[in-house]
Amino acid sequence: MAGQLKEVRNRIKSVTSTQQITKAMKMVSAAKLRRAQDAIIQMRPYAQKLQEMLSNIVSNVDGDASVSLAEERAVEKVLLIVITSDRGLAGAYNANIVKAARTAIRERYAAQHAKGNVAIWNIGKKGFESLTRHGYKTHATYKDIFLNLKFEYVQEAAQAAVKAFENREFDAVEIVYSEFKNAATQNFVTERFLPIPKIVKKAGATKADFIFEPAKEILIAELMPKILNTQLYKAILDAHASEHGARMTAMDKASENANELLRSLKISYNRARQAAITTELTEIVSGAAALQG
Amino acid sequence: MTLEILTPEKKLYSGDVYGVQLPGTEGLFEVLDKHAPLVSSLGAGRIKILKDKTATSSYSIQGGFVEVLNNHVTVLVEGASAE
Numbered sequence: 571m572a573g574q575l576k577e578v579r580n581r582i583k584s585v586t587s588t589q590q591i592t593k594a595m596k597m598v599s600a601a602k603l604r605r606a607q608d609a610i611i612q613m614r615p616y617a618q619k620l621q622e623m624l625s626n627i628v629s630n631v632d633g634d635a636s637v638s639l640a641e642e643r644a645v646e647k648v649l650l651i652v653i654t655s656d657r658g659l660a661g662a663y664n665a666n667i668v669k670a671a672r673t674a675i676r677e678r679y680a681a682q683h684a685k686g687n688v689a690i691w692n693i694g695k696k697g698f699e700s701l702t703r704h705g706y707k708t709h710a711t712y713k714d715i716f717l718n719l720k721f722e723y724v725q726e727a728a729q730a731a732v733k734a735f736e737n738r739e740f741d742a743v744e745i746v747y748s749e750f751k752n753a754a755t756q757n758f759v760t761e762r763f764l765p766i767p768k769i770v771k772k773a774g775a776t777k778a779d780f781i782f783e784p785a786k787e788i789l790i791a792e793l794m795p796k797i798l799n800t801q802l803y804k805a806i807l808d809a810h811a812s813e814h815g816a817r818m819t820a821m822d823k824a825s826e827n828a829n830e831l832l833r834s835l836k837i838s839y840n841r842a843r844q845a846a847i848t849t850e851l852t853e854i855v856s857g858a859a860a861l862q863g
Numbered sequence: 864m865t866l867e868i869l870t871p872e873k874k875l876y877s878g879d880v881y882g883v884q885l886p887g888t889e890g891l892f893e894v895l896d897k898h899a900p901l902v903s904s905l906g907a908g909r910i911k912i913l914k915d916k917t918a919t920s921s922y923s924i925q926g927g928f929v930e931v932l933n934n935h936v937t938v939l940v941e942g943a944s945a946e
Contacts, residue, residue, distance in 0.1 A: 616869040721871045783903040792904050
């Protein structure tokens with residue numbers, strides 16, 4: 571009996587300390603989530619203005635604006651940029667992204683994959699490990715962006731992708747990541763990066779008498795890569811916020827489960843204790859009775 | 864006129880100014896009050912903000928874009944540091 575008591579007590583102790591860890595991780599993720607959300611809000615005005623500028627220029631161009639980055643080619647070589655996190659313990663977050671990437675390959679690029687023409691650039695360690703294990707052609711050049719999340723590193727990756735597209739190393743580039751909705755829900759998406767969709771003239775764009783310096787066509791060609799930079803940056807920021815959201819929810823669930831486990835452990839501890847006391851009492855009483863008898 | 868300098872990471876500057884000097888790809892230029900609508904790309908160089916006729920502050924940039932519309936100047940740069 572005493573042995574069982576001690577066992578239960580040890581389990582209670584270990585569950586309590588696990589719960590402390592999950593609670594702390596939840597708190598840390600909550601703080602990091604807030605910072606990640608701030609970063610998204612901070613970049614929004616820049617991204618909006620960039621788009622606005624582009625549509626202002628395009629609406630002042632007569633006829634269609636043609637851009638080399640919008641060129642649609644027969645898709646033979648594909649690049650997927652897969653954004654996962656560096657750390658685990660975030661529920662099914664990383665597994666879901668890897669799944670989304672594999673689904674995209676299986677459903678849309680099966681023929682290209684069979685020829686070995688699907689390349690994967692990983693951002694984040696988890697996806698790299700998992701996809702490499704599954705035998706995909708992975709590159710880890712930009713894997714460590716999350717260690718030091720800065721625009722200039724993201725820009726480097728985006729420009730490398732643009733350059734590879736221009737050199738016809740790839741005919742299509744897609745980003746697989748998790749869009750940030752709120753802390754509890756992630757939206758796993760495969761987004762087209764290149765070729766860019768045709769620029770359409772918007773009705774709402776300002777039709778002022780702009781002075782363009784240099785010419786509009788050159789400006790558009792210079793703006794396009796910047797917009798792609800921000801697109802990838804936004805995807806990475808979203809993924810970052812999603813990761814912390816997912817971890818927060820996962821850790822919250824874990825703490826809750828630990829609570830439940832503790833409750834049932836406490837009940838069995840009390841039962842064992844009560845049983846031990848009862849046995850002891852019976853022994854004393856029967857011992858006394860034997861002496862008297 | 865109002866001036867806004869934006870980077871992807873944060874809003875660098877926002878406020879009323881007298882004028883601003885910008886390193887355009889085709890040469891340095893200055894935007895003063897009531898400038899005509901303009902879109903230009905910027906090269907590497909310095910942005911000099913003239914808060915009034917005497918007080919100035921400047922940032923060094925690698926490149927970017929500027930749009931002037933309705934007496935509102937928006938500068939988009941990808942990397943800038945205060946000088």
